[in-house]
Amino acid sequence: MENKMAQLLSGDETVAAAALDAGITLGTGYPGTPSTEVLEELERLGGPAQWAPNEKVALEVGIGTALAGGRALVTMKHVGLNVAADPLFTVAYMDVPGALVILSADDPGMASSQNEQDNRRYAVAAGIPMLEPSDSQEAYEFTLRAIEIAECWHVPVLLRMTTRVCHSKTIMNRAGVSLPSPRVPEYVRNVSGRVMIPAYARQAHRKLREKIAKIAQWNENSGPTQLISRSPSLGIITSGISYQHVREAAPEASVLKLGMTNPLPVEAIRRFVGTVERCIVVEEGDPYLFESISAAGIKVEDKPSMYRFGELNVKRVQRILSGDCSAEAAPVPGKPPALCPGCPHRIVFTALKNLNCIVSGDIGCYGLGVLSPFEAVDTSVCMGASIGVGLGLRHALPEADAKRVVSVIGDSTFIHSGMTGIAEMVYNPPPTGHVVLLLDNGTTAMTGMQEHPGTGRSLDHHKTGKVVLEDLIKAMGVRNVHIVDATLDPSGYEALVKKSLEKPELSVIINRRACLLAAKSIKEYETCNE
Amino acid sequence: MNKITNIVIAGLGGQGVLKASDIIADLAFGAGLDVKKSEIHGMSQRGGSVSSDVRFGDHVFSPMVPDGEADFLVVLAADQVEVNAAALSPTGVLINVSQVDENKLRNKKSINVALLGTLSRHLKFTDEEWIAAIKRNLPETLHAVNIEAFFAGKAEVAAS
Numbered sequence: 001m002e003n004k005m006a007q008l009l010s011g012d013e014t015v016a017a018a019a020l021d022a023g024i025t026l027g028t029g030y031p032g033t034p035s036t037e038v039l040e041e042l043e044r045l046g047g048p049a050q051w052a053p054n055e056k057v058a059l060e061v062g063i064g065t066a067l068a069g070g071r072a073l074v075t076m077k078h079v080g081l082n083v084a085a086d087p088l089f090t091v092a093y094m095d096v097p098g099a100l101v102i103l104s105a106d107d108p109g110m111a112s113s114q115n116e117q118d119n120r121r122y123a124v125a126a127g128i129p130m131l132e133p134s135d136s137q138e139a140y141e142f143t144l145r146a147i148e149i150a151e152c153w154h155v156p157v158l159l160r161m162t163t164r165v166c167h168s169k170t171i172m173n174r175a176g177v178s179l180p181s182p183r184v185p186e187y188v189r190n191v192s193g194r195v196m197i198p199a200y201a202r203q204a205h206r207k208l209r210e211k212i213a214k215i216a217q218w219n220e221n222s223g224p225t226q227l228i229s230r231s232p233s234l235g236i237i238t239s240g241i242s243y244q245h246v247r248e249a250a251p252e253a254s255v256l257k258l259g260m261t262n263p264l265p266v267e268a269i270r271r272f273v274g275t276v277e278r279c280i281v282v283e284e285g286d287p288y289l290f291e292s293i294s295a296a297g298i299k300v301e302d303k304p305s306m307y308r309f310g311e312l313n314v315k316r317v318q319r320i321l322s323g324d325c326s327a328e329a330a331p332v333p334g335k336p337p338a339l340c341p342g343c344p345h346r347i348v349f350t351a352l353k354n355l356n357c358i359v360s361g362d363i364g365c366y367g368l369g370v371l372s373p374f375e376a377v378d379t380s381v382c383m384g385a386s387i388g389v390g391l392g393l394r395h396a397l398p399e400a401d402a403k404r405v406v407s408v409i410g411d412s413t414f415i416h417s418g419m420t421g422i423a424e425m426v427y428n429p430p431p432t433g434h435v436v437l438l439l440d441n442g443t444t445a446m447t448g449m450q451e452h453p454g455t456g457r458s459l460d461h462h463k464t465g466k467v468v469l470e471d472l473i474k475a476m477g478v479r480n481v482h483i484v485d486a487t488l489d490p491s492g493y494e495a496l497v498k499k500s501l502e503k504p505e506l507s508v509i510i511n512r513r514a515c516l517l518a519a520k521s522i523k524e525y526e527t528c529n530e
Numbered sequence: 531m532n533k534i535t536n537i538v539i540a541g542l543g544g545q546g547v548l549k550a551s552d553i554i555a556d557l558a559f560g561a562g563l564d565v566k567k568s569e570i571h572g573m574s575q576r577g578g579s580v581s582s583d584v585r586f587g588d589h590v591f592s593p594m595v596p597d598g599e600a601d602f603l604v605v606l607a608a609d610q611v612e613v614n615a616a617a618l619s620p621t622g623v624l625i626n627v628s629q630v631d632e633n634k635l636r637n638k639k640s641i642n643v644a645l646l647g648t649l650s651r652h653l654k655f656t657d658e659e660w661i662a663a664i665k666r667n668l669p670e671t672l673h674a675v676n677i678e679a680f681f682a683g684k685a686e687v688a689a690s
Contacts, residue, residue: 008559008567111570135566135593168568168593169555241593248591314596329597334579334613335542368576 005175011139011165014172015073015103016041018143021174023182024048025070025098028058030416031447032077033112034166035105039075040450043460051450051459054383054416055080059087059102066098066156067194068185071147078106078119079382083417085122091156092126093204095193098185099150101143103159105166108284109311112446114363114382116310118285123158123262124292127208129215130158130262131224132240133165136172138224142259144177145224151180153211160261162284164241164311216263224259225268234321235276237269237289237300242282242312249317261289266296273298282320284312339368344513345439347486348408349374351494352437355501357406358397360390362418364410365446365515366439383413387421387436394430402432403501409436412444412452415467419476425506426477433504435497440469441515442522449518461521463529473508480507487513534587535653536595539642540614541606541627543577546642549667550604551582553646557655557663558586568593579613602652604645625649630686640672640679647683 009017015038019027027042027049029035042049052058055076062072076084081104091100104122107113123130131146133139139161146157192200219225234253238246243257256272258264273279273293280301281290290302303320306328312320316328339346349369352359353376361367361377362385370377379389390407397405409418418438425434444450451457456466470481480500486493493511500507514522537554541547548569555567569582583595600617604625611626618624630644643664650660664680665673 006559008555008565163570164568164593167570168566169552170566170590170593171559171564244591244593248596313594314592329616332613332616334610335577337543337576337578340576365576 006171006173008169009136009172010037010167010169011133011136011161012037012105012167013041014136014140015143015159015161016045016047017174018140019073020045020047022071022144022147022179024073025182025185026050026061026065027073027075028052028061029075029103030055030058030080031444031450032080032105033447034107034161034163035075035077035080035103036447036450037166038073038103039459042073049459051452053453055084056087059084059091062100062102063087063091063094063096066096066100066150068187069098069183070185071099071101071182073101073103073143075103076105077113078104078117079113079115080104081119081122082117083383088122088128088156089126090196090201092128093196093201093208095154095190095204095207096150096156097154097188098183099147100156101146101150101159102156103161106160106162106285108162111163114380116285118288119158119160120261120288121286123160124288127212128156128158128262129153129212129260130160131259132160132261133259134240134243134257135165135168136170138259139165140172140174141177142224144179148179149215153215155208155211155215158262160240162241212263216265219260219263219265220267223265225265226255226257226259227272228255228257230254232275233277235272235279236282236321237272237279237293238282239289240284242284242317245312245314245317246282249314250321253321258289264289264292266293266298269293270296270298273300280321282312282317336371337368338371339365340516342516344441344485344487344511344515345369346374347490347493348437348439348511349376350490351486351497352376352406352408354494355498356404357501358393358401358404360386360393360405360407362386362407362409362413363446364413364439366408366410369408377408384409384417384421387418388424390436391421391425391428391430391434394432394434399432402430405434406497406501407434407436409438410445411438411440411442411454411469412450414438414469415452415454419472422473422476422478422508429506431504433506435500436508437497438469438508438510440510440512441518442512443515443518445515445518449515449521457525457529461525461528470510478506478508480505482507482509483512484509485513486511534585534590536600536619537584537602537604537649538581538595538600538614538617539584539604539606540579540581540610541642542610543580545580545606546639547580547582547606550606550642550646551584553643553663553667554584554649555586556666557659558584560663561655561659564588564590566590566593579610581614581617602649604649606642606645623652630683634682635679637675637679640676643676644679644683647680648686650680650684
């Protein structure tokens, strides 16, 4: 029977639906796979959604929203939480009367990320509650629960999802969960709970630990833990997407599925382990649950270390359960992605290859410049790192090599965290100078054409304030700022880069041409906005 | 007995792999079955390999088709057959782009839906259900050409 209330939606889409149903005051974040669709869907549903310049600013805006008593959803990919870690660790201490829900979308297996860090560690390190949904239904319910927990204990909540929960479509039912209406935002002064000077922060830290102890008790008694009692011969403790693989791989096993994975329901775990002959923890990524449960003096087995790498799936869970550590069949390599034919970045990497440059790269489509036929990227770390790393190379290398170093960064990445790199360049210029190639294709291309402050259009593509990159860079003190369209004159572009490399000066060359995939839409937005 | 039907659609970015899997998932959902669909987004628009898993039945747990358990492997680019061959069950059916004559399609971009037509011969859904799912997942201007492609793909199997 078709259920009229049921929908087939991705986890990201259901988080947006829950935010809307909760009367969210503001959704904000920075695009990053696999989190991007949440705010896009929230906007499509008519909810309040906006892109921030980076995750740190997004979280800070979320903090302000929640301090005013509002409900804030802040979205990011796992590495985005590194950027937002500074406010995270201190807002955890604060008395936050509204709801502050932080979605961390992790990418085990690195489908499109530079590392596979396990952000469950952040919840523990910052001392905040964490919920881990395992499908779209739970993504919906846990988003609402996160708001409820945040408002009940005045503490931020980490909603930790992974690629297969964010992007898989499963059936979800939007009815049946209800929250109190959001309160009308107002400012209530609470200096000791909100101003984290040492005198107040010392007290606030103690208060946080008291809150966490109470939440642990709540998690023991009425948390979203699920017990599936089957055979007593094998017990499995799991959470998130691993639960789904476990139920399919071992239908006869007893399973304790944890919904809130910080603070853990330690006594519920102890009881479960006592009912089974053998108990193994099946979790993707770091042995976080295993270590925490072991530290509580409960005897459980860990997965073999080879399964720490990459995603789990049904076959890998079967191997874990049987202790199979034989080599896994290597997947047949597929066709790698490539810069699109006609992409404006292509001319840049052709020039850099011709000029034998040492290329300090960054995060975005232009990372694909490392692949054939260009093979013209030498290093890539994190958002914005191209400039600092390029400067470091310039400082350390012998002059002849230092003069070959360029930093390559895109427009959205530049806004995200390139500006401080420019400040460093102006403040501590290498003796050989430096050359930054800013590839301005007018969009956040790699994540699917999102707007950013440099486009002058908001998340919904309407006109808003615009950060003019060249004005900003000139104002910061870079004297040689060039704006070119390399597609119209490839050899002229190469000559300009060559000339800039020869001078012991600071140069920024902005290659401005719209991303091929976005150009048509950008024209339409601009026409509508006139 | 909880028998799950496992389908893997594979091809290259831009070929409509995800759209094809959306249509199948929606079709099974519309028929009242439990459905899960999974793929990796992100790099898919840059011409690289893309694949999408659809699973339906009474109750589906994992959203990913285990290797060697695909009942159907639908491949939109001939050079992607080898890359995805491990997904197919020993008794599974390979539906390859070479089985459909692209030149018979009014718009070659509808090849993804044409291969769904080929697939439809093996599944217990009615033409009406397929057409409804195609319509729900494509803009109205593309309905006629894709429904045509669906039946062209379906006819190819009948002829072979």
